[in-house]
Amino acid sequence: MSPVAPANLTASQEEAKAARLPLGYRDGCSALLIPLNKCRRQTNYMQWECEDLRHVYEKCQYDDYIRRMKDLSKLKRAAAEEE
Template sequence: MGTKLSTSLEDWLHPEVSPRADRPTTFDPQAGFTKGRKERKMIATTEEMDRWQLPYGSRNYCAHHLIDVKKCQAKYAPFISHPCWDLMHVYEQCHYQEELVRVKEYERERRLLKRRQRKLAAARAAAEIPDESDNSANQKTE
């Protein structure tokens, strides 16, 4: 929630290890999973979302549940709260699960970026430190 607007001190101090929410992921989504991952698919079409006038912020993987809620609210127009509670609960649960997936993806990307930075730092350190056998050979020739 709010990853597009909020930043933390670590994001500001180390932007190279901070994932960007406005860009696609830099790592393969299937990497590290032996059995693979289930691909997430949109159930609601763009035409359905346009027909029900869903705001752009609600056009996510839970849009089909929100369309069901709006259908129920249209059916029971004056009394929209009570008859649609079960559908609203399903939508809220889906929205909660969607937020969990986003947070987990963000954390996975951040861990992989930190891992890449550690590997690059170790490679640079290994390249800069000469072997001790080279130092002893140089000292003997002097």
């Protein structure tokens, strides 16, 4: 399967519920997790079968983490400037 990143990386509540995603995984990359889990189930969780989808999902998670850390450092810097 070739990875195709959707325009919006967040799945709707209906899509997440239909895909039975746990609440902890319904984040900004949930639209990438749905096809990854589908691929995993179809291939009996063989690691090498869904590599491309997994890498796209992990890259999204990493980018989201970096964005959140930058936002946090901006908040800390602003708080330090206020004092």
